[in-house]
Amino acid sequence: MSPDVAAPTPKLLVVDDEPSMRDMLRIVLRRDGYDVTVASNGREALAAMEHGFFDLLLTDIRLPDIDGVQVLREAKVRHRDTVALMMTAYASTETAVEAMRLGAADYFIKPFNMDELRLKVRSHLEARRLRVENVLLKRVLETSHSFENIVGRSPAMLEIFSMVETIAATPSTVLVTGESGTGKDLIARAIHAHSLRKDHPFVALNCGAVPETLLESELFGHMRGAFTGADANKKGLIEAAERGTVFLDEIGEMNATMQVKLLRVLQERRFRRLGGTDEVHADIRVIAATNQDLTKAVAEGRFREDLFYRINVIQIHLPPLRDRREDIPLIAARFLDRFAERLGKRVRGISQEAMALIEAYAWPGNVRELENAIERAVALERTETVLPESLPPHVRAGGDRSPVQVAKLPEGAFDLEAHVDQIYRDHITEALAKAGGVQVRAAELLGMTFRSFRYYAKKFNLR
Ligand SMILES: Nc1ncnc2c1ncn2[C@@H]1O[C@H](COP(=O)(O)OP(=O)(O)OP(=O)(O)O)[C@@H](O)[C@H]1O
Ligand SMILES: [Mg+2]
Incomplete structure (x- = not known):
């Protein structure tokens, strides 16, 4: 971390059975200032890993003995944060995807552009260095x-x-x-x-x-x-x-x-x-x-x-906001200041009682819903502190609101389809209002895909 200590030279292990490729990678990457070790097959690679630690592994997937995915696996067992980059000559990326699943950071399809590879090697090593430093940084932050x-x-x-x-x-x-x-x-x-x-x-x-x-x-x-x-x-x-x-x-x-x-x-x-x-x-x-x-x-x-x-x-x-409740009062206070200023109102705080309700509510619409609730409260409030009366009814009602009603067949004529349509219409309208008119969000609130939301919104002519 301290700037006067030079970062050690990154160690790279390059594995490829094709001599020309291997030499080229060695020359190019050495010129970029890395400490490069080469291996021409899987066994040599494993032997090299026995003797030393590598910051980055660059391996061909198809090798004459053990395949590159196996080499990757072994490397990860030895050092979880070794960066692994894979190369493959095959247009099929199936193995490459498999390698990504096992923790490879990237893959290159041969023939690839050497400059792009150099850039990727550099950026992955940089990201790794930052990840390591970050552990130290966190304490400061x-x-x-x-x-x-x-x-x-x-x-x-x-x-x-x-x-x-x-x-x-x-x-x-x-x-x-x-x-x-x-x-x-x-x-x-x-x-x-x-x-x-x-x-x-x-x-x-x-x-x-x-x-x-x-x-x-x-x-x-x-x-x-x-x-x-x-x-x-x-x-x-x-x-x-x-x-x-x-x-x-x-x-x-x-x-x-x-x-x-x-x-x-x-x-x-x-x-x-x-x-x-x-x-x-x-x-x-x-x-x-x-x-x-x-x-x-x-x-x-x-x-x-x-x-x-x-x-x-x-x-x-x-x-979700409900899983980090300690953020709720802080965010609510921030929004209070913002809206009081924006709406030119002298609302200075949130009463204890109102805050207790705010903290207890589940906030399915997360921070955006909290933001809307505070804006509404500031607009409605006639005193200097937000009182429970200014909160939206469902927040005030706490967790015991059940939006689902048990069906009862009414007396006389009944049209189920029209009834269901009405339910859709009401819920979509409410969700749109809650989401500030943003359809994607309204869909989310209703647990619908955006596609079906659009279908119903169109059907009922709702915007
Ligand atoms: N931690 C936070 N502190 C302050 N304001 C926040 C915070 N998180 C979200 N907000 C505010 O809440 C509102 C919603 O946030 P944002 O639009 O980033 O959510 P989103 O995850 O992109 O939602 P969606 O999936 O609906 O697009 C914004 O007005 C944003 O400024
Ligand atoms: Mg968004």
Whole structure:
């Protein structure tokens, strides 16, 4: 940590049975200042690991004796934080995906670009160094209660703050997960703001809100005449974000075709505009977010596994607010100040009784719901402190509100379908109101996919 102690030279183990490849890697990586050991098969690699520790392992998957995946496994057993990079000559990435599952950090399909490999080696080693340092850093950071405008003092949030600082500087793709309203957006912006890309654009795209037919042209841009209505060339968001960050929100909503295209961008850092012939290079950092369980989506075949591994390089999970209750009073107080000022009201505090209700409530809509409740309370409050009466009824009612009613067949004529329609209409309207009109969030509150939400919203003409 202390700046006057030089970092030791990273030790690399390169395993490839092809002599020319091995020599080339040795020469190039030595020139980059690493301490490089080479092995021409799996056994030699294992022997080398017996004698020394390596910061990074770069191995071909297909080796004459023991395969590279086995070498990877052995390396991980010896040192969990050895960075492992795999090379494969086969277009099929199945084994590579298997390797990622076993903890490989990345893979290269031969023939690959040597400069890209050098860059990846450097950035993975840098990320590893930061991870190690971070353990020390954490102790220093323990006192921090607010990061950017993100408030929190729960151990989970403190860990997230230091994680954001650590990973911001790396070029790695980040996946931010968590329920709706937990602050994924805020975290994505904080990562960008702390990164070397901070002076370049941060461009956000909600993959769930853009119609599927437009998503591709939004991301990649299009050439004039690419489709009806494309009357001029248009830059896509990836080009607009050049040297900055692209934030792909609700990535779980992306359809299969787009998933393939995105995978290609992440793998090769190049793409083609819709209707275009030229390949465009993309210098972007990608941050993705989702409130879905992507591993489940992968298991169900709704999300590509190879894309998942490409995105899930670093994951930041935001726990629901109910699992970090110590943050609630802090965040509530912050919102109180904000809205009192914004609405020009002299509301200075939250009464003990109101705070007890706020702390006891489950906040299914997380921080966003808390934000809306405080805004409402400040607007309604006629005294200097927020009293329970100004809180939304369901917060005031505590945990014993049951929205589900037991069905009873009414006397006389009854139309079940109309009745069910009415239930849908009411719940969707309420969810939309709670979500501040944002459909993706309303869908989440109802436990619906965005797709079916849209269907019903359209059916009942609700916006
Ligand atoms: N820890 C926090 N401190 C202060 N404000 C927060 C915090 N977390 C979230 N917020 C605020 O709560 C609101 C919701 O956060 P955000 O939009 O980042 O959530 P999200 O996880 O992206 O939700 P969704 O999945 O619905 O898109 C925002 O207004 C944000 O500023
Ligand atoms: Mg969001």
